Every structure is written in C-alpha cells, then in structure tokens.
Amino acid sequence: MQSAEAARQALTRGLLASGVSVNNMMPSNNPEVAAKSFRIATDTDPSMCDAWLARIHAGDDSAKTLAGACEARATFGWEFQRLGILQSSFCPMVFDGLFVSQEITSRDSLLTAYATALAREGRYADANEVLDELSPTDPFDADLHTYAQGVLHFQAKRWPDVLRFFTVDKVWRKPVYGAAAAAMASTALASLGVFEDAYRRAQTAIDNELVPHAATIALYTQAMCLRHLGKHDDAAQLLRRVYARDPKFAPARQAQDDKDRRLTITNPETIEARTDPWDPNTEPTPETEQADQQAELLAEAEAELDRQIGLVEVKRQVHKLRATVKVNKVREERGLPLIIRSHHMAFTGPPGTGKTTIARVVANIYCGLGILPTPKVVEAKRADFVAGYLGQTAEKTDKKIDEALGGVLFIDEAYALIQEGLSGGDAFGKEAVDTLLARMENDRHRLMVIIAGYDDEIDRFLASNEGLGSRVTRRLRFGSYNPTELGEIAASIAAQKESTIDPAASELLEQVCAKLAEHQVETTDSNGQPGKPRRVLDVAGNGRFIRNVIEESFDEQMLRIAEELDTGEVDNTTMTTITERDIGPALRTVLATAVPGAVDLDSVIPTTA
Structure with missing residues (x-):
C-alpha cells in the first residue's frame, strides 16, 4: 500500500513538472524532473498503467515502455480519473516512424501503439502477432488498428x-x-x-x-x-x-x-x-529465381528422358549434347574458341519413335543451361510456311519463326518444304527455305531449329540447299521400337488409366508387332512420287500406333464389361484389365485405318483374337 502511495506521489510530481495542473496546484515546465518522476512511479508500482502512459507522454515511447504499459493495462485511466485529468490536457502519443503520431485513448489503442513501436524497431512478426489478437469495437480505435496494420506491411x-x-x-x-x-x-x-x-x-x-x-x-x-x-x-x-x-x-x-x-x-x-x-x-532475386527455374528444367528433362522406353542410343546422344553445350558455354565465358557454334539439328527416323518428346527434352536442357530464353517448342509443317502467292510465303514463314523465338522450332516432315517434280521448281518452298535459312543465322542466339523425318528424306532435303547442310550439323537417329519395347509402351499407357494388360493380350500385341516389322509396304514420298518400301510398323507409327491400339482396346473393354454387367457383378480386376478379347479387335480396327490394305489382317492377327 505504501508503494502504491509513493508511486502516486511520484506520478503527481511528474505531471506537475509536465505542465499539467493537479488538484489546483500550480504546474511547472521541467521535462527532466517529469521524466525522472515517472520512472520512479513505474519502478515503485509497475501495475500503474497511467505512470507508464505518463512516461510515453514525456517522450519515452520505446517498445519496452509500451510493453510495460500493456502489461498494466487493467488499470488504464484509473489514476488520471482519480486526479481529474482530462484527456484533452494529457494524451500520450506514439510516432509511427514514418508519418503521424498515434494517440493512446483506450486499452485497444494502447495495444495498437505497442505494435507500432515494435514495427518501428523492426520487430515485424511480433507487431503482427499483437495486431492479429486485436479486434477493436470503437470506430476510432478500429481506424487506428487498420492504419497500424497498413504501416506494418508498408515497412515490411x-x-x-x-x-x-x-x-x-x-x-x-x-x-x-x-x-x-x-x-x-x-x-x-x-x-x-x-x-x-x-x-x-x-x-x-x-x-x-x-x-x-x-x-x-x-x-x-x-x-x-x-x-x-x-x-x-x-x-x-x-x-x-x-x-x-x-x-x-x-x-x-x-x-x-x-x-x-x-x-x-x-x-x-x-x-x-x-x-x-x-x-x-x-x-x-531474379538471378536465384532463374537458377531455380533452370535447375527445375534440367531435372524435368532428365526425368522425361528416363521415362522413355528404349531409345538407348538417343539417350546417350542427348547426354553427350548436354555435356557439350554445358562445356561450350563455359569456354565462351572464358574467352576460349567454341566447339560448336550452331545449335540447329536433325532428328531422323520413322514416325512414332519419340522425336517430338525428345525435342521438348532438348528444349528444356538448352533453356536449363541458359542457351535459350524459354523451353517452348513450336511445331510446324509445310502448311505453316507456304502461302498461296509469292511474297506471302516469306511473311508467313517469318510469322511462324517469330512464334518460336526464344525456343525451338520443330519442323516435322521438313523435306516436304521442297517439293520436286513441279514445273519450274517449287518457288514457294524455296522462298520458305531461304527465309528460314536467313532467320536460322540471324537469330541463332535465340532460336533452335530441329528438322525431323526419315533419314533418306532429310538427306535429300539438306542436299537441296547448301546452306542447310552447313547450319544443320548435328543429327540424332531414332530407331524403330522392337516388339518388346512396344509391349512395355502399351503397359505404360494402360497404367496411366490405372489398368493392366493381361499376359495373353500382351503376348498377342508383341506377336503382331513382330509380324508388322517383317512386312514392308510401298510408300509415296513428299512429292507424291513412289518412295522406298518401308516397314508396316513404321508406317503405322510405332509408339503412336500402340497408343491408338490401347485407346481402342479400352473401347472394346467397355463394350465387353457393359455386357457382363447386364448378367452379373464385375470385380475391379476385371474392370481394369485389358484382355486378348479387347486387343484383337482393336488391332484390326487401328491397322485397317493406319495402313489400309498393307497386310492381310487374318494372317497377322489370329482369328481367335
């Protein structure tokens, strides 16, 4: 009780020294005495909130002082009310460190001021914790609370x-x-x-x-x-x-x-x-973000490469390519002569052997190593370059190339750009190739062109213009999948639908693929002329052929299961298993569309299937 009285006396002395009249006593103006008296009051009775407020009013608006006031906030205003001191004559304020001083008129505004002091001292998380626990109901306190939250986030x-x-x-x-x-x-x-x-x-x-x-x-x-x-x-x-x-x-x-x-x-x-x-x-930072993105692209490229079935030699070539590009970049940074200057390349091999997928892998690698700005791949064919009139083709070609800038332009069946046997030559195709060559040179630092197609057709295309051969110096050869690999691809496609292929169906599929690989069919080249004989499996599309077969097998499976549901229960294993009864009809349907008349279906696919 004596300490409380001593604290009150110290508070009164401080108020008088601050110029505040107490009990009709004449005030003075002695800030030093006031500050000392207020400190004595809080030291004597830390539970006296108004003594802490007086210290704040005297200029001590540190977070430590405000913390003391908050801990004693249960007695907020008691002493000032006892002494008859009006808020208009004594209002503590805390500067937000930026623009304005915030008035302390209530317990909520005291807590808000404490958060402001914490934020001013850089203790943003602590300030946010205090503000999050507050929900002022008084409109003025609510405004102050909102303002303090905004200031906190502004400072951070x-x-x-x-x-x-x-x-x-x-x-x-x-x-x-x-x-x-x-x-x-x-x-x-x-x-x-x-x-x-x-x-x-x-x-x-x-x-x-x-x-x-x-x-x-x-x-x-x-x-x-x-x-x-x-x-x-x-x-x-x-x-x-x-x-x-x-x-x-x-x-x-x-x-x-x-x-x-x-x-x-x-x-x-x-x-x-x-x-x-x-x-x-x-x-x-932009640098760390770029490094993270590049690392992610390289990881994606490696993961996609690992997911590919077969393609052993292609994978080895891609790893060599990555190593070459990586070392070449370091040589450039060190001022050493470059080993390779052109990044354009050819992917050769039959359809459906993963060329487009590997093009995306290569795009990720080149972007991941900082050679290309983006990993985008823009696919194109002759129709994307050649227009109906001379002069329009160059414009159309430029537009397609502009779409690919910063990434990879992947031209499938590139040899179709130059058609032979036309009276007077293929002026439109020549215009497209000439435009392409100029852009391959002028934009070589932000564009990679990958041409794709059969080996012999790509050879013919490169020979049609000496500039092509000098710019496309690297070639990745894609071989046909063998029957076992095609069976693995089929199982992988089915697994994406949480389904499996039973052993008999898988064996049938591989047997048919082996027979298709043995048969050849006459083809026409890109000029509409008789071409060299090619394996039926290649013409059908290898991996693409398998995807079509599995998709058709699911349709056959649905038809079979629907009939079984009409007669009884069907368990989950049956629901998710492709059988020989599904694969056989699917093979017939897809082959009849992909290579019509190329093979006798009854000799390739057992009639029991």
Missing part, C-alpha cells in the same frame, strides 16, 4: 497487403491517416508496376497537405511513375519540386543525379516466396 514492403488495408474507398475518421495511407498505397502500387493507378492515388496525399512527409513521398512516387512511363521531362520537373520541398529527401536527389534510376518492381508471387515473410531481403 508487403505491397499487396498494404493495398488490402488501405483501400481506395476507405473513409478515415481522422483525415491525417487517409493522407498517409494514400502515400503508402501509391508506393505499393508503383512497386507492383501499376504506375497509372499509383500516380492517381498519390494525388490524395498531395492535395490536402495534411501530412507534409506523406505529400513529399507521394510526389516522388509520381515522378518515378512518370519516369517508368517514359515521360522523362515531366518526371524531372516533379523531382525538382520534391527537392525544393525537402532537400534532405535522399531518393529525390539520387534520382536527379542518376537518370537511369528506377523503382524496384516486384510481384505478389515473389513477395510470398520470401523465406521470412517480414524480410524483403529473403525474396528470391
């Missing part, structure tokens, strides 16, 4: 959250909060690259001049927005205006001295990717 450069708290339609009961909020919101918008909206939002802080520093920041933001928008003269005029307002405002001076200075632009995804949500320095 969490721009989307700043805009979440400082909405454009928010009506503030204290206009100074609105002016400061407008300045912070404009900075947030500009930092997210929304320059026009940022410029407009800043005007609110400038027009009313309620918070001078907020107006200064808003003007600076407008100037930098204009610079980003290319309006350099207008930006320079505003920067001079900012400097005239506040010569000590460093960003404006720096922007005037450095015409290339720009705002740091980020995005919500980068902010959310921070390892510490409150530390902007933990955001991934």
Whole structure:
C-alpha cells in the first residue's frame, strides 16, 4: 500500500513538472524532473498503467515502455480519473516512424501503439502477432488498428497487403491517416508496376497537405511513375519540386543525379516466396529465381528422358549434347574458341519413335543451361510456311519463326518444304527455305531449329540447299521400337488409366508387332512420287500406333464389361484389365485405318483374337 502511495506521489510530481495542473496546484515546465518522476512511479508500482502512459507522454515511447504499459493495462485511466485529468490536457502519443503520431485513448489503442513501436524497431512478426489478437469495437480505435496494420506491411514492403488495408474507398475518421495511407498505397502500387493507378492515388496525399512527409513521398512516387512511363521531362520537373520541398529527401536527389534510376518492381508471387515473410531481403532475386527455374528444367528433362522406353542410343546422344553445350558455354565465358557454334539439328527416323518428346527434352536442357530464353517448342509443317502467292510465303514463314523465338522450332516432315517434280521448281518452298535459312543465322542466339523425318528424306532435303547442310550439323537417329519395347509402351499407357494388360493380350500385341516389322509396304514420298518400301510398323507409327491400339482396346473393354454387367457383378480386376478379347479387335480396327490394305489382317492377327 505504501508503494502504491509513493508511486502516486511520484506520478503527481511528474505531471506537475509536465505542465499539467493537479488538484489546483500550480504546474511547472521541467521535462527532466517529469521524466525522472515517472520512472520512479513505474519502478515503485509497475501495475500503474497511467505512470507508464505518463512516461510515453514525456517522450519515452520505446517498445519496452509500451510493453510495460500493456502489461498494466487493467488499470488504464484509473489514476488520471482519480486526479481529474482530462484527456484533452494529457494524451500520450506514439510516432509511427514514418508519418503521424498515434494517440493512446483506450486499452485497444494502447495495444495498437505497442505494435507500432515494435514495427518501428523492426520487430515485424511480433507487431503482427499483437495486431492479429486485436479486434477493436470503437470506430476510432478500429481506424487506428487498420492504419497500424497498413504501416506494418508498408515497412515490411508487403505491397499487396498494404493495398488490402488501405483501400481506395476507405473513409478515415481522422483525415491525417487517409493522407498517409494514400502515400503508402501509391508506393505499393508503383512497386507492383501499376504506375497509372499509383500516380492517381498519390494525388490524395498531395492535395490536402495534411501530412507534409506523406505529400513529399507521394510526389516522388509520381515522378518515378512518370519516369517508368517514359515521360522523362515531366518526371524531372516533379523531382525538382520534391527537392525544393525537402532537400534532405535522399531518393529525390539520387534520382536527379542518376537518370537511369528506377523503382524496384516486384510481384505478389515473389513477395510470398520470401523465406521470412517480414524480410524483403529473403525474396528470391531474379538471378536465384532463374537458377531455380533452370535447375527445375534440367531435372524435368532428365526425368522425361528416363521415362522413355528404349531409345538407348538417343539417350546417350542427348547426354553427350548436354555435356557439350554445358562445356561450350563455359569456354565462351572464358574467352576460349567454341566447339560448336550452331545449335540447329536433325532428328531422323520413322514416325512414332519419340522425336517430338525428345525435342521438348532438348528444349528444356538448352533453356536449363541458359542457351535459350524459354523451353517452348513450336511445331510446324509445310502448311505453316507456304502461302498461296509469292511474297506471302516469306511473311508467313517469318510469322511462324517469330512464334518460336526464344525456343525451338520443330519442323516435322521438313523435306516436304521442297517439293520436286513441279514445273519450274517449287518457288514457294524455296522462298520458305531461304527465309528460314536467313532467320536460322540471324537469330541463332535465340532460336533452335530441329528438322525431323526419315533419314533418306532429310538427306535429300539438306542436299537441296547448301546452306542447310552447313547450319544443320548435328543429327540424332531414332530407331524403330522392337516388339518388346512396344509391349512395355502399351503397359505404360494402360497404367496411366490405372489398368493392366493381361499376359495373353500382351503376348498377342508383341506377336503382331513382330509380324508388322517383317512386312514392308510401298510408300509415296513428299512429292507424291513412289518412295522406298518401308516397314508396316513404321508406317503405322510405332509408339503412336500402340497408343491408338490401347485407346481402342479400352473401347472394346467397355463394350465387353457393359455386357457382363447386364448378367452379373464385375470385380475391379476385371474392370481394369485389358484382355486378348479387347486387343484383337482393336488391332484390326487401328491397322485397317493406319495402313489400309498393307497386310492381310487374318494372317497377322489370329482369328481367335
């Protein structure tokens, strides 16, 4: 009881020394005595909240002092009420570190002020924890709470959250909060690259001049927005205006001295990717993001390569290619002569052997190693290049190449670009190839062209123009799949639908594939002329043929199971198993479409199937 009385006496002495009249006693103005008296009061009775508030009023608004006040908040206002001190004559305030001082008029506003002090000291997570636990019901306290949340996120450069708290339609009961909020919101918008909206939002802080520093920041933001928008003269005029307002405002001076200075632009995804949500320095930099993306692309390429069935020699060549490109890049960085200068290549082999898939693997590798800007693959054929009139073909070809810039242009059946046997030659195809050659050279640093097709047809195509052979110097040869590999591919496709192929069906499929590999069929080349005989399995499409067979087998399976459901129960094993009864009809249907008349189906597929 004696300590409480001693604390009250110390509080009274401090208030009088602060210029506050107590019990009609004449006040003085001695800040040093006031501060000392208030410290004695809190040391004597830490539960006296008003003594802590008095310390804050005297200028001690540290987070430590505010923590003491919060711990004693149960006695908030008791002593001031006992002494008859009105809020109008004694109102503690805490500076937010940026724009305004926040009044402490209630327990909720005290807790908000504590969070503000924590944020001012860089303890953002602690401040956020305090604010998250608060739900003020008083309208003025609610405004202060919202403002403090916005300031916290502004200090931590969490721009989307700043805009979440400082909405454009928010009506503030204290206009100074609105002016400061407008300045912070404009900075947030500009930092997210929304320059026009940022410029407009800043005007609110400038027009009313309620918070001078907020107006200064808003003007600076407008100037930098204009610079980003290319309006350099207008930006320079505003920067001079900012400097005239506040010569000590460093960003404006720096922007005037450095015409290339720009705002740091980020995005919500980068902010959310921070390892510490409150530390902007933990955001991934463009360099680290690029490195992560490249590593991911290389991993994807390796995983996709591993998933491929067969293709042993192709995989070895791709690994050699990756090693060559990697070492070649290091040689370039060290000023050594390059081993390879052209990245264009040819993929040769029959259809359905994975050329398009491997093209995507190669695109990922080249992008992952930093050779190409993107891993995109644009597929094209003759129709994508050749137009109906001379002169239009070059334009059409350029347009298709532009679509692939930064990645890979994959031209399947490339030999079809030059058609032989036409009266006067293929002027349209020649125009397309000439345009392609020029772009392959001029855009070699941001474009890879992969031509694909049968070996002999690609040989003919390269021989048709000497420039092609000198630019396409690397070749990956894709062999046909053997029956066992095709069986594995079929099982893999079925597994994607959580299904299996029973042993008898798998054996039938492999037997048919072996017979198709033994048979040959006459073909026509890209010019419509008789071509060399090719294996029926190659003409049918190898892996593509197998995919079509399995898809057709599922249709046959559904028909079979539907009939069985009409007569009884069907278990899950039956529902998810492709049988010989499904594969046989599917083979007949697909072969009749893919290679009509090429083989006697009854001699290739047992009639019992």
